[in-house]
Amino acid sequence: MTSIDLPASDAVAKRPVRWHIAVFLAPAVLIYTAVMILPLIETLRLSLFNVVDNQSIFVGFDNFKVLFGDVRWSASFWNALKNNLVFFLIHMIVQNPIGIALAALLSLPVLRLRGFYRTAIFLPTILSFVIVGFIWKLILSPIWGVAPYLMDLVWLKPFFGPWLGKPGSALITVSLVSVWQNIGIPMMLIYAALLSIPDEVIEAAECDGVTGWAQFFKIKLPLILPTIGIVSILTFVGNFNAFDLVYTMQGALAGPDGSTDILGTFLYRTFFGFQLQVGDRSMGATIATVMFLIILAGVSLYLFVIQRRIRRYQF
Amino acid sequence: MSKARSSFARSGFVHLALGGYTLLALFPIFLVISNSFKTRAGIFSAPLQLPSPATFSWIGYQTVLKQGDFLGYFQNSLIVTVVSIFLVLLFGAMAAFALSEYRFRGNLLMGLYLALGIMIPIRLGTVAILQGMVATGLVNTLTALILVYTAQGLPLAVFILSEFMRNVSDDLKNAGRVDGLSEYTIFFRLVLPLVRPAMATVAVFTMIPIWNDLWFPLILAPSEATKTVTLGAQMFIGQYVTNWNAVLSTLSLAILPVLVLYLIFSRQLIRGITAGAVK
Numbered sequence: 001m002t003s004i005d006l007p008a009s010d011a012v013a014k015r016p017v018r019w020h021i022a023v024f025l026a027p028a029v030l031i032y033t034a035v036m037i038l039p040l041i042e043t044l045r046l047s048l049f050n051v052v053d054n055q056s057i058f059v060g061f062d063n064f065k066v067l068f069g070d071v072r073w074s075a076s077f078w079n080a081l082k083n084n085l086v087f088f089l090i091h092m093i094v095q096n097p098i099g100i101a102l103a104a105l106l107s108l109p110v111l112r113l114r115g116f117y118r119t120a121i122f123l124p125t126i127l128s129f130v131i132v133g134f135i136w137k138l139i140l141s142p143i144w145g146v147a148p149y150l151m152d153l154v155w156l157k158p159f160f161g162p163w164l165g166k167p168g169s170a171l172i173t174v175s176l177v178s179v180w181q182n183i184g185i186p187m188m189l190i191y192a193a194l195l196s197i198p199d200e201v202i203e204a205a206e207c208d209g210v211t212g213w214a215q216f217f218k219i220k221l222p223l224i225l226p227t228i229g230i231v232s233i234l235t236f237v238g239n240f241n242a243f244d245l246v247y248t249m250q251g252a253l254a255g256p257d258g259s260t261d262i263l264g265t266f267l268y269r270t271f272f273g274f275q276l277q278v279g280d281r282s283m284g285a286t287i288a289t290v291m292f293l294i295i296l297a298g299v300s301l302y303l304f305v306i307q308r309r310i311r312r313y314q315f
Numbered sequence: 316m317s318k319a320r321s322s323f324a325r326s327g328f329v330h331l332a333l334g335g336y337t338l339l340a341l342f343p344i345f346l347v348i349s350n351s352f353k354t355r356a357g358i359f360s361a362p363l364q365l366p367s368p369a370t371f372s373w374i375g376y377q378t379v380l381k382q383g384d385f386l387g388y389f390q391n392s393l394i395v396t397v398v399s400i401f402l403v404l405l406f407g408a409m410a411a412f413a414l415s416e417y418r419f420r421g422n423l424l425m426g427l428y429l430a431l432g433i434m435i436p437i438r439l440g441t442v443a444i445l446q447g448m449v450a451t452g453l454v455n456t457l458t459a460l461i462l463v464y465t466a467q468g469l470p471l472a473v474f475i476l477s478e479f480m481r482n483v484s485d486d487l488k489n490a491g492r493v494d495g496l497s498e499y500t501i502f503f504r505l506v507l508p509l510v511r512p513a514m515a516t517v518a519v520f521t522m523i524p525i526w527n528d529l530w531f532p533l534i535l536a537p538s539e540a541t542k543t544v545t546l547g548a549q550m551f552i553g554q555y556v557t558n559w560n561a562v563l564s565t566l567s568l569a570i571l572p573v574l575v576l577y578l579i580f581s582r583q584l585i586r587g588i589t590a591g592a593v594k
Contacts, residue, residue: 018417018419020413020497020498020499021413021417021419023409023499024409024410024412024413024498024502025409025410025413025414025425027405027406027409027410028406028407028409028410028429028469028473029410029425029428029429031402031406031462031465031466031469032429032432032466032469032470034447034466035437035444035447035462035463035465035466036432036437036440036466036467037431037432038443038447039440039441039442039443039444039447040435040437040439040440040443041443042440042442042443042446042447043439043440043441043442043443046442046443098336101332102332102333102336105329105332105333106333108329111326111329112330113330113333116337117333117334117336117337118585119577119581119585120337120340120341121333121336121337121340122581122585123340123341123344123574123577124340124344126523126527126573126577127344127527127570127573128526128527128528128529128545128569128573129527129529130527130529130545130548130549130569131548131566131569131570134548134552134562134566135343135344135346135347135566136343138347138559138562138563139343139346144358144359144362144559145359145362146346146362146363149362149363180339180340183340188585233434237434237436241436241438241439243438243529243530244528244529244530247529248529248549264438267441268530271441271442272534281442281446284441284442285442285443288439288440288441288442289439291439292435292439295434295435295436295439296435299434299435
């Protein structure tokens with residue numbers, strides 16, 4: 001099928017500089033480099049400097065030492081890191097299994113109303129954190145009483161409490177709201193993976209008498225493991241980069257008593273300053289660098305360890 | 316076979332589970348929109364009832380539209396989102412074409428370089444981005460937001476679009492070359508129209524995070540003239556914590572455009588996710 005002209009035109013094109021390649025690439029590469037890559041590098045660089053008497057001075061890893069060890073910083077930092085980890089674990093324990101279960105139900109053959117369920121359950125995912133945060137703040141507010149009333153319908157009213165206002169339950173509540181919003185992502189990705197399993201595999205399983213639950217756990221689940229891996233890493237990056245929902249529901253101080261403070265809100269307060277705290281660019285850059293390293297570690301772990309191991313199950 | 320075997324009880328359980336979760340997903344949104352059309356007394360005495368003639372009221376919307384500059388916020392969000400999507404699609408498609416069509420030294424490396432941004436959030440560069448925007452005088456302009464969102468959207472756009480462009484037939488492009496078309500004409504006239512479905516998918520994916528973002532408007536463009544809907548709603552609700560009519564109406568106003576867009580594009584979005592994930 002190759003035309004005779006092809007080698008000739010290729011040889012002609014090889015001589016002059018092919019400017020069009022540069023023209024095609026330039027806008028994307030320039031904007032991406034100038035607004036994303038250079039600022040990232042500059043942020044990493046800034047974390048090694050500090051401002052003393054209006055002068056920027058190279059301080060090496062001193063900022064990190066302060067962040068990890070100095071009493072003024074370390075308590076907030078470790079608290080934010082711990083909360084962020086809890087935030088992530090709740091997503092992994094609650095959001096992803098429920099997302100997989102919903103996807104498994106959605107992908108069952110001859111299901112009526114499939115499109116409606118899919119569209120409806122995905123809807124919260126496209127709303128902004130700000131809207132979601134306020135909606136749930138109103139619903140959970142003891143003043144309005146919708147939540148206690150609904151719990152009363154199922155005889156659970158005695159268990160109602162001002163969950164967002166208590167240090168013990170605030171983080172869990174905010175995490176669950178985030179789960180409510182984001183469950184559509186694992187659901188859709190897993191749903192797509194389930195649909196792409198070849199019919200022959202399922203038919204072979206049914207011929208062998210493997211149906212229902214056993215079929216899901218023995219046949220389908222191993223086949224969708226790669227997608228579960230992708231969902232997990234997306235959850236990880238999203239969670240360690242989160243900010244909006246906590247800021248909306250609990251404010252920049254991430255109350256009560258810092259119990260919902262995650263790295264995103266900690267970065268915002270440090271960098272920008274809040275109330276009595278003055279903004280600190282170098283420490284902000286240091287926190288951003290730590291976040292960068294955490295996300296990079298997670299992504300590398302996924303790419304080099306988990307994804308390779310999972311590949312073996314693929315067909 | 317399996318159709319005959321699936322019992323009533325089983326399909327009943329499936330619908331109960333999916334229907335139950337659907338209720339959980341939709342109920343909060345319904346609750347807010349329905350109560351935004353009520354009087355204050357109606358909101359508190361019967362929060363779960365639809366607005367009745369006795370409780371119906373526009374008071375929340377009147378407060379919001381009179382006091383807030385909501386239309387202006389919508390305009391800002393619209394400008395930022397539309398221009399960013401246009402730039403992401405145009406520049407992303409051009410780069411994807413260069414990467415998938417031509418062999419040149421550093422091709423693979425360039426592809427990897429552009430793909431870096433898929434996983435690393437641009438938010439982590441905020442400290443230096445703000446510095447740069449201050450230095451160039453772009454703080455509190457919509458241009459600053461457009462630049463950031465374009466950079467943010469490009470990696471995924473290049474990645475998805477180059478996958479699709481590899482599938483465009485070579486014969487077609489070579490036929491164009493034989494006819495003496497320039498590379499630019501081949502790209503704009505032959506290739507772009509063929510990847511239009513992929514462009515629509517990328518557009519929807521790019522749009523949602525831009526429209527919903529709070530971080531960059533809060534830091535780069537917090538002035539009254541450049542506020543986006545998300546930031547405007549955040550600030551406005553903050554002022555009116557006790558005025559429930561205004562809060563509920565603001566929330567509804569912020570939900571509605573997204574809701575309408577979603578109902579129009581949901582098929583495109585779902586097709587995009589399923590197509591992208593199958594790979």
